[in-house]
Amino acid sequence: MQLIGMLDSPYVRRVAISMAVLGLPFEHRNLSVFRHYDEFAKINPVVKAPTFVEDDGTVLIESSLILDHLDHKVAPAQRLMPQDPAARLHALQLVGFALAAMEKAIQQVYERHLRPAERQHEPWVDRVHAQMHAAFAQLEALIANREGWLCGERLMQPDITVAVAWRFTQFMLPEAVDAARYPALAAFSERAETLPEFIATPLD
Template sequence: MKLIGSAASPYVRKVRVVMAEKRLDYQFAIEDVWSADTAIASSNPLGKVPCLVMEGGEAMFDSRVIVEYLDTMSPVGKLIPQQSRERAEVKTWEALADGVMDAGVLLRLEATWPHRAEGERSQAWMDRQRGKVMAGIAAMAKGLGDKPFCSGIHLSLSDISVGCALGWIEFRFPEIDWRGSYANLAKLQDKLMLRPSFSETKP
């Protein structure tokens, strides 16, 4: 398998962490989708990463689709429960974390995209996206509470998703002091960073 992506993308990192936790072999191909000569469209017509290219050449995209598929490939370290209620809980955590990343990406693009003149940037739009990021982080902290992991006592896709979101916010928006506001999230993140899957994929 070949994973096409960016080392800085939190969505790509989520897939890479799952690959490591599941002990799956793959080739990591760096691709800058913003470059004029990017070839990502030949694998993903949406021009986005991550994109997983299978041995037969067929491609799979969207991190949520990819990680769900990867979890079925090996019985090692099951990350998504089979039971419907527990499964829905984990997928909801993933949706929350992805939503924080979605808002963060929109905020960053509005603030930094070089093809938009300074006067064209919308402060109201940026404030709205920042509000979603902050609300999402607060919801993560409330949902985690005093549990050792987001969905109980074992590592799951919930924690991987949250860890990748928080790591990216810390990387791209160091001025957002979520650690100072939510000690339980900081404790979880520090615990995740002790795992090679996280420490070796830090953006």
């Protein structure tokens, strides 16, 4: 199995950490969708990270679809998404808001770091900035006053995705999100980042 993409993408990083937690060996190919476009296109003509290549050559894209596939390569008790319907619904809620925060953070990074200043559209930037904060506010409320992991006694997909979303935003947009505004998220991410699977999969 191969995972294609750089770890500065939160989508790539959530897959890489999840594979480590699941105990699934894989080859990581650290290709950029910008700097290695032609090489990436030979693997996936869409040039989208993450790209996952199964042992039989099947190519998957979109991190959530890749993770769903990987979850079904292990026994139910090892899966990173809960099997109980109520617990799964709660997990999907957490993952959804975390993915929204990631998306809105990435849009700001692209606008601020890749688009020339004279072509930046401030009303749109303000909108995605507000949407990112709305997602983090939802997550803060959902995880505040919780002890342990978010869906039980072990690390699962909501834990990974929430922690990765927060770390990415703090790393790429430190001026945009004050950690003091979201103390539960900051403490949760800090705890997750001390785990071996996170340390072995650094953002930078």
